[in-house]
Amino acid sequence: ADERIETGTGTGVYSGTVTLGTTLNGSSYELRDGARGGHRTYDLNQGTSGTGTLFKDADDVWGGGRQSAAVDAHYGAATTWDFYKNVLGRSGIKNDGVASYSRVHYGNSYVNAFWSDSCFCMTYGDGAGNANPLTSLDVAAHEMSHGVTSNTAGLRYSGESGGLNEATSDMFGTSVEWYAKNTKDAGDYLIGERININGDGTPLRYMDKPSKDGASRDYWSSTLGSIDVHYSSGPANHWYYLLSEGSGAKTINGVSYNSPTYDGKAVTGIGRAKVEKIWYKALTTYMTSTTNYKAARTATLSAATDLYGSGSAEYNAVNAAWAAINVR
């Protein structure tokens, strides 16, 4: 049958009306993004295995009913693809131009989303109670970034390396949210602020002061490696915030932040654009499966040297941000 790459439009749960990469196959449109490695989005229809059915539509205008979460997931994968390509020069998760795929409506009242190395795919639950579908842009970019980490540094998902693995997904999840410039989902330094996962409107995680979630750590200590990876990510998330925006109080896009430092010294931010380049270079060049916080510091200093020079303002700021989370 004839196939043609198309651009549809869709309205998701979170992102407002967005354009979608689709494919016209015979007389129906499919959620298959020909411009981005052929990324497909499937309806698991409450199942928990396989791929279910590929989303199809008669007029290439998507959304409503079962399609809404699919619009978000497809848009999230496309925006994350574009961020890695246009900002970091990476073509897909393996840098080979090949797409993964997304599955929505996983299980019943499932309040999570995940990346899987075995299917090379992202999966999203519908949420339960007051929690909404887990398909917000920062969550989608977080999950897809697990694929990138898995195929680069391969940070082992336990101990300090596990915290760094989680933080990598929060950092790039946040970077993608900013990159999107979506008027319905402005950039912030919060993770999962749209999905109401706590039922009271609060986000899942805070990068300016991770301990605001009640469990994450703000600073490195020798016991960091013994807590859950979604909490040992805290200090590295804090490093990303401090290096991007600097310490102290600040309001951005209507959200107030107040980021403390371990050493009491002020940190001056160098901007997110440089921070994401430094972390990405460290992740893809210097980190390994066993990199811990101390080694991550060294890795980012090497990356900052490569990008901006040893002793540059950026190098010194990277060093100061690590000291501010008690790594030196």
Ligand code: ASN
């Ligand atoms: N949503 C979680 C995450 O990406 C799933 C997990 O615990 N691995 O971290």
Ligand code: ZN
């Ligand atoms: Zn994660």
Ligand code: CA
């Ligand atoms: Ca966010």
